[in-house]
Amino acid sequence: MANQKEDTICAIATPAGNGAIAVIRLNGPEALLIAEKIFSGSTRGKKIKQLPGNTIHHGYIKDNGRVIDEVLLALFRSPRSYTGEDMVEISCHGSLYIQQSILQLLIRNGARMARPGEFTQRAFLNGKMDLSQAEAVADLIASSSEAAHRVAINQIRGGFSEEIGNLRKHLLKFISLIELELDFSEENVEFADRQALRKLLLGIQRQISMLIQSFGTGNVLKDGIPVVIAGLPNAGKSTLLNVFLNEERAIVSEMPGTTRDTVEDQIHIEGYLFRFIDTAGLRHTEDKIEMIGIRKTYEKLKHASIVLLITDAAEPADEMINQVQALGLDNKQKIVLLLNKMDKTDAPAVMQKARAAAGQLGIEVIGISAKQGIHIDQVKRALVNSVQQEIQSETGIVVTNARHYDALQRAYAASERALTGIGSGLPGDLLAQDIREIMHYLGEITGEITTDEILGNIFANFCIGK
């Protein structure tokens, strides 16, 4: 890998196709030299090599005197560039022909095509960012909602890396103390206070486990928060879905059992992406197809972050509570009870009874009319609140990456072993081994510990040009 880093690489950094402009990246030890050969423009008689970094120059790309395009050339000098190496970005017109011609010209002059993620990989190898930050670049580019974007930006700015770095620093202190003990093993001294170490490990374990838990939230933010709309037939589930989406997405009729299959669609609310799932009404039925639909409803309920249980406000309150309990949700799943069809009931009296009954279970109740679009804003508010609460309760750092999740779980298991070791008076050298293992897995996340295989896997998933 070392000698490949000596290569000068190039790639088109903008999406394939014709755009107004396209950007071509050229990076590496020969970048300025190669740019010099193909660019002629307003550099005030200076060679590109003599120009300062962080400057932009107007001019022409020429192939043997033939003008290919009028371009802007942005110049970055090592170490002040994205990759830490000399780098040139050519903004040309977006024609595919022009892009390909410039690329071929660069290659003929000594550059080679970059591999997927190679720019970001070099940034990592040159210490411009750690591994988790490099991975966040891919997440940032893929982010499709404000929430996913926020998580990726936080990670790029290093919040997560800092947290992991701190954990490792604390562990390192203890390792050195334990190793000091080993040097003095004749004298049988204990520099590393086992009680203090135990306390530290417990604290670290708690932090690791919070990060592990945040993985669920992280993925949910990336892919859309699943919200299942459930309830008895005819309660108004499909009407509610349509109101959220602002279109006639699902069939609505006064016939109970209209929806037999699940219907899904996504919307953004205050920067969060929600995935709404309308379901078949829950009831006993002999109809084979409806039965399959109801089984699917329970399947969707299992994976819901939030369940909107919609009832007809005319129903008795205790029946609503029975329905809540029949859903069989776990305590991590948030449930909101919606009293629908408020337009045709004595609203205050009904609400009071339902609130009293649901309050004991700690369930929020909102009276709505799906048909008339009344109090839908309150439902949206409840959805957003629920997501925000979840994120806040988890240190604000959200793990979205499966590789990080895996490493955190291994670190947790190692911390478990170390704690057991302390409990049973394990000798210092063995204890140090367990602690080293925790540090190893944490280090894998930020890239202090890497193998070519890990790096290969990560950057192969990038696009070329990143």
Ligand SMILES: Nc1nc2c(ncn2[C@@H]2O[C@H](COP(=O)(O)OP(=O)(O)OP(=O)(O)O)[C@@H](O)[C@H]2O)c(=O)[nH]1
């Ligand atoms: N008055 C009134 N009628 C409503 C309201 N919401 C829904 N409805 C009516 O209730 C009936 C059933 O609505 P749907 O949205 O199809 O109910 P559903 O829960 O999807 O029913 P299934 O798919 O059969 O389980 C329709 O006739 C709707 O027009 C409301 O807020 N007020």
Ligand SMILES: [Mg+2]
């Ligand atoms: Mg329906």
